[in-house]
Amino acid sequence: MASRASDDIERAHLRDPADRSFTIHRRLPPASLRPWLRRCWIPVWDVPEGERAEQRVLQFPVCLMITTPAYSRFVGPNPGLSTTVLEGRSWGFGVMFAPAAGAVLHGGGLRELAGGHRELEGVPTLAGLTAPLRELMAQGPDEDEVHAACCALVEERIAGLGPPGEEDLLVNAIVEEVENDPALCEVGQLCDRFGLGERALQRLTGRRLGLTPAWLIRRRRLHEAADGLRGDEALAALAARLGYADQSHFTHDVRTATGSTPGELARRWREG
Missing domain, CATH: 1.10.10.60 (Homeodomain-like)
Incomplete structure (x- = not known):
């Protein structure tokens, strides 16, 4: 993936301008995978002890995957407002799939997954990614080389989907x-x-x-x-x-x- 994607999803993120607790790194996929992948994003946060930083997002009409030290999920499109509360010091490795990819990866229609999620390890194409992603991210959540290696793991799996129909x-x-x-x-x-x-x-x-x-x-x-x-x-x-x-x-x-x-x-x- 390219070293950095443009900050083109900021309009979806209702970020409080006073919130300086996190950084989001972004990487674009190679052109050959863009029918299936939009981008990877890697949030890294450091919220002062005793505080919470709520992130509110008007999500695009796509599925996501997100792996953190605490959970690893395949997330359906959210018709409402997506909220995530950040606490302490940690990171996430996320993937925004292209619109067509969600149902293919889920293995069926997305009506029942809209506004919800399932465990990443239950998605056949993505199963087995959680452990290596966590191992890589633990080496340096802010490092470009780590991000590139994580993206490569996902790209390899998604390439297996073949050309879009x-x-x-x-x-x-x-x-x-x-x-x-x-x-x-x-x-x-x-x-x-x-x-x-x-x-x-x-x-x-x-x-x-x-x-x-x-x-x-x-x-x-x-x-x-x-x-x-x-x-x-x-x-x-x-x-x-x-x-x-x-x-x-x-x-x-x-x-x-x-x-x-x-x-x-x-x-x-x-x-x-």
């Missing part, structure tokens, strides 16, 4: 289309672009992602909102740019997803 490529393309086109605001637009009926699209994303097409669009808009709230754009202008009919609907969506209003998030990020 037609449906795998379609799932990746649908998610990429939604994530990269702010003008795509209606499920009907997505159906038209891929020549699918709405029911067929619903069945496909439900089975392969554990999510609905409407959720994909809402989540993209929330990620855009998080980006905008870190800048100096007026809230009303941001709501209009994101396609909301009025600011109250924008406020409702952000508060429902994050527990905070756009104004509260903006103040925290802009003053932090």
